[in-house]
Amino acid sequence: MSPTTELSGTVPAPTGRRIDLARFRDLSLVPVLLVLGVIGFAVSPAFLTTDNLLGVGQQATELSLLVLAEALILIAGRMDLSLESTIGVAPVIAMWLVLPDHGGRFNGIGLFPTWTAIPLCLAVGALIGAFNGFLILKLRLNGFIVTLGGLTMLRGLQVAISQGQSIVNVPTSFGYLGSASWLGVPAAIWICALLFLLGGCALAWLRHGRALYAIGGNAEAARAAGIRVDRITWVVLIIGGTLAAFAGVLYTGHYGSISAGQGNGWIFQVFAATVIGGVSLNGGRGTIFGALTGVLTLQLVVNVMTLAGVPPLWNQFLNGVIIIVALIISRFASGEKQE
Amino acid sequence: MSPTTELSGTVPAPTGRRIDLARFRDLSLVPVLLVLGVIGFAVSPAFLTTDNLLGVGQQATELSLLVLAEALILIAGRMDLSLESTIGVAPVIAMWLVLPDHGGRFNGIGLFPTWTAIPLCLAVGALIGAFNGFLILKLRLNGFIVTLGGLTMLRGLQVAISQGQSIVNVPTSFGYLGSASWLGVPAAIWICALLFLLGGCALAWLRHGRALYAIGGNAEAARAAGIRVDRITWVVLIIGGTLAAFAGVLYTGHYGSISAGQGNGWIFQVFAATVIGGVSLNGGRGTIFGALTGVLTLQLVVNVMTLAGVPPLWNQFLNGVIIIVALIISRFASGEKQE
Amino acid sequence: MADPSPVVEADGISKRFGATVALRDARITVAPGESHALVGRNGAGKSTLVSILTGLQQPDTGTLRFNGEPAPAPGDIDAWRARVACVYQRSTIIPALSVAENLFLNRHTNGGLRPIRWRELRSRAADLLAEYGVDVDPAARAGQLTVEQRQFVEIARALSFGARFIILDEPTAKLDARGIERLFAKLRELQGQGVAFLFISHHLQEVYELCDTVTVYRDARHILTAPVVELDQHAMVEAMTGEQSKGTEPAWSAGERSAPVGEPLLEVADLGLPGVYESCSLAARAGEVLGLAGSAASGNIQFGETLAGLHRPRSGTVTVAGRAVRTGRVPASLAAGIGFVPEDRHIQGLIPQRSVAENATLTVTDQLGPFGTVLPSRTRVFAERMITDLDIKTPGPATEVSALSGGNQQKVVIARALATEPQVLVAVKPTNGVDIKSKESLLGTVRQVADSGRTALIVSDELDDLRVCDRVLAMFHGRIVAEFTHGWTDEQLVSAMEGMTGTTETKEDHVTDH
Amino acid sequence: NRGSSSDTAAGGKPKLGIDLPRADTDFWNSYAQYIKSDASSQGLNTLPVSNSQNDITKLVSNVQVFENTGAKAVVMAPQDTGAIASTLDTLASKKIPVISVDTRPDKGQVYMVVRADNKAYGTKACEFLGKQLGGKGKVAELQGDLTSINGRDRSEAFAACMKSEFPGIQVIELATNWDGAVASSKLQTTLAQNPDLNGIYMQAGGAFLQSTLALLQQKSLLKPAGQPGHITIVSNDGIPQEFDAIRQGQIDATVSQPADLYAKYALFYAEAAAEGKTFQAGPTDHNSTIISLPNGLEDQLPAPLVTKDNVDDKSLWGNNVGH
Numbered sequence A, B: 001m002s003p004t005t006e007l008s009g010t011v012p013a014p015t016g017r018r019i020d021l022a023r024f025r026d027l028s029l030v031p032v033l034l035v036l037g038v039i040g041f042a043v044s045p046a047f048l049t050t051d052n053l054l055g056v057g058q059q060a061t062e063l064s065l066l067v068l069a070e071a072l073i074l075i076a077g078r079m080d081l082s083l084e085s086t087i088g089v090a091p092v093i094a095m096w097l098v099l100p101d102h103g104g105r106f107n108g109i110g111l112f113p114t115w116t117a118i119p120l121c122l123a124v125g126a127l128i129g130a131f132n133g134f135l136i137l138k139l140r141l142n143g144f145i146v147t148l149g150g151l152t153m154l155r156g157l158q159v160a161i162s163q164g165q166s167i168v169n170v171p172t173s174f175g176y177l178g179s180a181s182w183l184g185v186p187a188a189i190w191i192c193a194l195l196f197l198l199g200g201c202a203l204a205w206l207r208h209g210r211a212l213y214a215i216g217g218n219a220e221a222a223r224a225a226g227i228r229v230d231r232i233t234w235v236v237l238i239i240g241g242t243l244a245a246f247a248g249v250l251y252t253g254h255y256g257s258i259s260a261g262q263g264n265g266w267i268f269q270v271f272a273a274t275v276i277g278g279v280s281l282n283g284g285r286g287t288i289f290g291a292l293t294g295v296l297t298l299q300l301v302v303n304v305m306t307l308a309g310v311p312p313l314w315n316q317f318l319n320g321v322i323i324i325v326a327l328i329i330s331r332f333a334s335g336e337k338q339e
Numbered sequence C: 001m002a003d004p005s006p007v008v009e010a011d012g013i014s015k016r017f018g019a020t021v022a023l024r025d026a027r028i029t030v031a032p033g034e035s036h037a038l039v040g041r042n043g044a045g046k047s048t049l050v051s052i053l054t055g056l057q058q059p060d061t062g063t064l065r066f067n068g069e070p071a072p073a074p075g076d077i078d079a080w081r082a083r084v085a086c087v088y089q090r091s092t093i094i095p096a097l098s099v100a101e102n103l104f105l106n107r108h109t110n111g112g113l114r115p116i117r118w119r120e121l122r123s124r125a126a127d128l129l130a131e132y133g134v135d136v137d138p139a140a141r142a143g144q145l146t147v148e149q150r151q152f153v154e155i156a157r158a159l160s161f162g163a164r165f166i167i168l169d170e171p172t173a174k175l176d177a178r179g180i181e182r183l184f185a186k187l188r189e190l191q192g193q194g195v196a197f198l199f200i201s202h203h204l205q206e207v208y209e210l211c212d213t214v215t216v217y218r219d220a221r222h223i224l225t226a227p228v229v230e231l232d233q234h235a236m237v238e239a240m241t242g243e244q245s246k247g248t249e250p251a252w253s254a255g256e257r258s259a260p261v262g263e264p265l266l267e268v269a270d271l272g273l274p275g276v277y278e279s280c281s282l283a284a285r286a287g288e289v290l291g292l293a294g295s296a297a298s299g300n301i302q303f304g305e306t307l308a309g310l311h312r313p314r315s316g317t318v319t320v321a322g323r324a325v326r327t328g329r330v331p332a333s334l335a336a337g338i339g340f341v342p343e344d345r346h347i348q349g350l351i352p353q354r355s356v357a358e359n360a361t362l363t364v365t366d367q368l369g370p371f372g373t374v375l376p377s378r379t380r381v382f383a384e385r386m387i388t389d390l391d392i393k394t395p396g397p398a399t400e401v402s403a404l405s406g407g408n409q410q411k412v413v414i415a416r417a418l419a420t421e422p423q424v425l426v427a428v429k430p431t432n433g434v435d436i437k438s439k440e441s442l443l444g445t446v447r448q449v450a451d452s453g454r455t456a457l458i459v460s461d462e463l464d465d466l467r468v469c470d471r472v473l474a475m476f477h478g479r480i481v482a483e484f485t486h487g488w489t490d491e492q493l494v495s496a497m498e499g500m501t502g503t504t505e506t507k508e509d510h511v512t513d514h
Numbered sequence D: 001n002r003g004s005s006s007d008t009a010a011g012g013k014p015k016l017g018i019d020l021p022r023a024d025t026d027f028w029n030s031y032a033q034y035i036k037s038d039a040s041s042q043g044l045n046t047l048p049v050s051n052s053q054n055d056i057t058k059l060v061s062n063v064q065v066f067e068n069t070g071a072k073a074v075v076m077a078p079q080d081t082g083a084i085a086s087t088l089d090t091l092a093s094k095k096i097p098v099i100s101v102d103t104r105p106d107k108g109q110v111y112m113v114v115r116a117d118n119k120a121y122g123t124k125a126c127e128f129l130g131k132q133l134g135g136k137g138k139v140a141e142l143q144g145d146l147t148s149i150n151g152r153d154r155s156e157a158f159a160a161c162m163k164s165e166f167p168g169i170q171v172i173e174l175a176t177n178w179d180g181a182v183a184s185s186k187l188q189t190t191l192a193q194n195p196d197l198n199g200i201y202m203q204a205g206g207a208f209l210q211s212t213l214a215l216l217q218q219k220s221l222l223k224p225a226g227q228p229g230h231i232t233i234v235s236n237d238g239i240p241q242e243f244d245a246i247r248q249g250q251i252d253a254t255v256s257q258p259a260d261l262y263a264k265y266a267l268f269y270a271e272a273a274a275e276g277k278t279f280q281a282g283p284t285d286h287n288s289t290i291i292s293l294p295n296g297l298e299d300q301l302p303a304p305l306v307t308k309d310n311v312d313d314k315s316l317w318g319n320n321v322g323h
């Protein structure tokens, strides 16, 4: 690299042009999505069918909730790796609390009635977020490593409680949301769309949503402006945990059981989707909509590769190549350097 | 709380205290190591035997090289996730280049003589580092995602080339370093100790080593002070890739084959070790020695847990708990907030 | 005034950071409607007091009352903000957000659940900015503004809270003459409405111009409080430094020097960076201090940065001691003997978490040991010399540079530039945020560079900085428009910087003693 | 069972080191339970059972602890058959015999490999599917992890058999990393592309069964055998959930991978090895054959195909597991 820099922040360009570019940042994956769509269409007539597209949509739901959670947390300038374990451990703990203590293949302690399964699951997620928040904000531990430790610990807790089994006998109420269809479209898609909409609106139009950007952009400045930085960060971590737990509910319904490896290894995808979707790892930047395009990109890549019948041995390689290519396209589409 | 707090002993601390604390930062894991040692000793008489400790040492070698690489890269303010794939793909490509094209279970293309296997492997590692450097420094792509894509891509490449098999018929020269013993101590331990020493000295006393801290601390300021930021960063990425490839050589000798999943999932451990060892994820902070204590901590945890006969189902849970506890101890031992 | 109790009354305030005592039993009282100055050397504890008065930090000891009532709870920043608004020394602008949002951060709406009306917010922002004559689009990202524009956003925000008490911590450090003018006009207007100020500045003439009362801090302690009229500049400096101040004329004054003669050491011919400055030429002789004056948009700073190798010019050449310098590369400039003090120490000057020693020797790591090694002993010795030479106030060379006060940090940056013993020292705003005493010594240092047969180029819009120069060139809109030898008057230079100069003035001697 | 056991073995029995490959799949958990109950019912002297979490480096370090704590024989299930080689060499040099369960190490001496033949799994599944489909149609194969030897054996055998015996059947291979969600997503795509899909081979019921059933249910494709549109499904593992699915007609067959026998004979051979007994190739007393490998012996345990006809057979481990 030559040491010649651009002149940053010298001349305030005749307003308008630069701002527009910044606004387009969130759309920088749209060209990638279009390219994928064209390839998909070329590769198989099955691509552009409602069935296939709804399928892609539904497969994206659980991941997208984690991405929503991570996007909020990243915008506020933090990280949470443990989301990938929360999606598994929260449902397992909920089951353990509600399922009867005998008779099933997996026995719980039957402490609560069955209908409380979903609220309990969400509460566990919230609790996990609160616990992370405590370690990060009160004990001032490094968030990356805390949640990395949390990832291992929670996954281990899930294995210990479920004894490594998949839990098949989940109450129907618990599985309903992940498996039902409303108006011909999976319920999970409706719900995710709603949550993304809510998240997007909150970030765009609510004071506390905007506070996330301020905190992520410069926590000290945010504090000086009267924003309760720690409290809001904590709330965001709790919301993140809750969303991950809710993703666990959808997952369970979608795949018919709580599998022991639920969410295993997803955190990479979560980060990939969030960051190629334009959310900055350093906080203060990005939108919910961008994150959504990130998830859809990743999901479409898998779909198109399956349709194209890529030989299994080359599958993973191509997947990696496509992530990098997507990154390059979006970088040049947005015209911004990514740091 | 009212802001009118009462005077609580204003003893002017002797100057110099802060500096000392900062110096002890690298030693903050030493108490953790001691605690682990005591527990190990209490748990089993087998713990404090040469055999056991050398065993722990040798098992730490490959991981420690990745940690060395990651520590250098992090200090310079960058990240490389693809190291965990380099450790596998570099040996595979080297084998593919040197092994004859018929006869074995795994056939290569026999392009180079067998003795070139190690140099070739290192060259592949360097090339991977250079490729990452190109994407990050020339195309200005986000390093986290580039190397995350690289991780997937390289792992996929390994699967594609090796067809998912372990390669067992490696040349003896290639396996030698990982399996030999010198003076009763595994050669790998000697080599790693040497490399750590070299790395540590370079960072402490070499001009270009010190430059890493400057670059990681504030790249703009480093540039204004005449440091060739991009060039040095690039070199560090290349060194990182080479070290990872060399870890692959040791791994192959140590475990007797190039396994298809070599290094899979290690990057979490690499980060955990590096960061609990005191290296900052934001660059500019940490030492090689600290990183080493990080690796040893993780490795001792596994050893002590096995010796203690922790029930398999609770294994992973405890592992996570211990990482967090280690983090807490080291945070309070160093007295510094971690951000 | 109905309520005679002071807007703020702080007493017995102590605060320490690790081994550093930032405030020791300090006090301050600001009466309603009063314009109160707080002065003191770098590291005297002024900013620490500010963060305590605004609720960002809690004092270790002491009491704090606003309008006779106890201060709000520590976390309740909103309540603090109602009592006191502040322009902090360190920027609190969030670059990724728009100007409008920065102005109304956390006050977008009244209720937490009421959606933000962006259009209205932007028009309110535009109105607010217009009051200060700042012409920026409220929808622009704050990161794209110039330093000065950002400072105005910051000021506009603080003043718009409607607080009856406003703290300004070195608000003028980032403004040019016209900006200061506008700020003062605004402050006087507010003062007329009965708003009280606590004003911190290292420019004592500003204190005399604006304030009624002055409080002096030294070494974390309160020294005196007095009406400004009763304290002349000598007495004030004496209170700040604790030393008997000597003669009136600083040692470095360019006043009666004879113009240096001899071969030019630095020659710049026809240098151009598109869109910033064009065909700029200058020459400086050995022994000469050359000033390059210009307001924010004149391009003088980029010109200085180009000499240091930070930008690659489109056209032109740079020559040092007869040898051409390869442009656009910092190492080449360094090797050619150009030393550089960057504009913003936080962005380009310091590696915050590294030690003073390391920062001070960053440019000379090749001289601190054989075979590319950097020996800690030599580094320490080198740094200790710098610390003594430049009078840097630090617990020791191994202290993290971020723990120093701003003025001392600036000295470290200068140390770094001087470490290479440059033939040509290019210093951009070298005394930015530095106290009056340190300013003397820093400018004295620059003068010494020239006196030892080398040359210095001071790029600045501060008249104090420029007074040390043998010759001053003024830039306007990317061109060098005027040249003054010593003896210029402030008005001449200021109007040249504002582009209102007849070329006739160039090179004419207006010898006036000052 | 505490780690700090004294050197005098309880009841004079030799110490056995046992490592479990993972604790997060139904199959290996059943195996772990059998190991636990068999070991205690037979009064064996086992060192603390370790778990290598599917990570060869953990396995190696666990084995090292066994060495250092006086194991006379080691039972392991190396999921990575290459990277165990040098550990086997070390153990051989210390005269500690090794029983390898489920996988056959590529290199290095083993006392006995206890496993069912994974190639046979693939072939059995292929033959059953081929017959049910009458030799034509489209079959989706949910493969495991491409780096798993067992998965690869199943894939290769399945492919070879399909090619030679049922060339009329088109096989769509889907790599899944043993992940139910990936399997479901790829299967869904495949179904959108090939609505006429009429067979599925799942290489691991433990990983894929629930997600596949959930998908088919949602798409209303779970039709009883005999009805038009029925998709013939063959699974692998023999876990109880698969048996339930067979009983309900949701899937057609599974290959029972005998977790109980794995545990039983692993312990049996470990005990025998520690006592210095030896075995020869040839048929055994428990319906299996010992074959000789270049690096040891292998007891190839029977792996019966379970269909509606024999799903209630009490001798199948899936019918006895658990409680």
Ligand SMILES: Nc1ncnc2c1ncn2[C@@H]1O[C@H](COP(=O)(O)OP(=O)(O)OP(=O)(O)O)[C@@H](O)[C@H]1O
Pocket: C017, C018, C020, C021, C022, C040, C041, C042, C043, C044, C045, C046, C047, C048, C049, C089, C403, C404, C405, C406, C407, C408, C433, C435
């Ligand atoms: N957060 C902190 N941690 C450690 N030391 C600090 C901190 N804040 C201030 N200090 C120290 O306290 C002393 C007073 O600093 P302060 O910023 O108040 O000085 P100042 O009077 O504002 O100086 P300047 O004129 O340079 O702005 C300095 O020595 C500084 O290094």
Ligand SMILES: Nc1ncnc2c1ncn2[C@@H]1O[C@H](COP(=O)(O)OP(=O)(O)OP(=O)(O)O)[C@@H](O)[C@H]1O
Pocket: C047, C048, C089, C090, C091, C401, C402, C403, C404, C405, C406, C407, C409, C433
């Ligand atoms: N947590 C901290 N640890 C160590 N030093 C700190 C800390 N926080 C602040 N400081 C230092 O204490 C001093 C007081 O901060 P202040 O607000 O005066 O900033 P400053 O550096 O003087 O700003 P500027 O450089 O813009 O003039 C600064 O030098 C700052 O770097």
Ligand SMILES: [Mg+2]
Pocket: C046, C047, C048, C089, C169, C406
């Ligand atoms: Mg200050």
Ligand SMILES: [Mg+2]
Pocket: C089, C405, C406, C407, C433
């Ligand atoms: Mg300052």
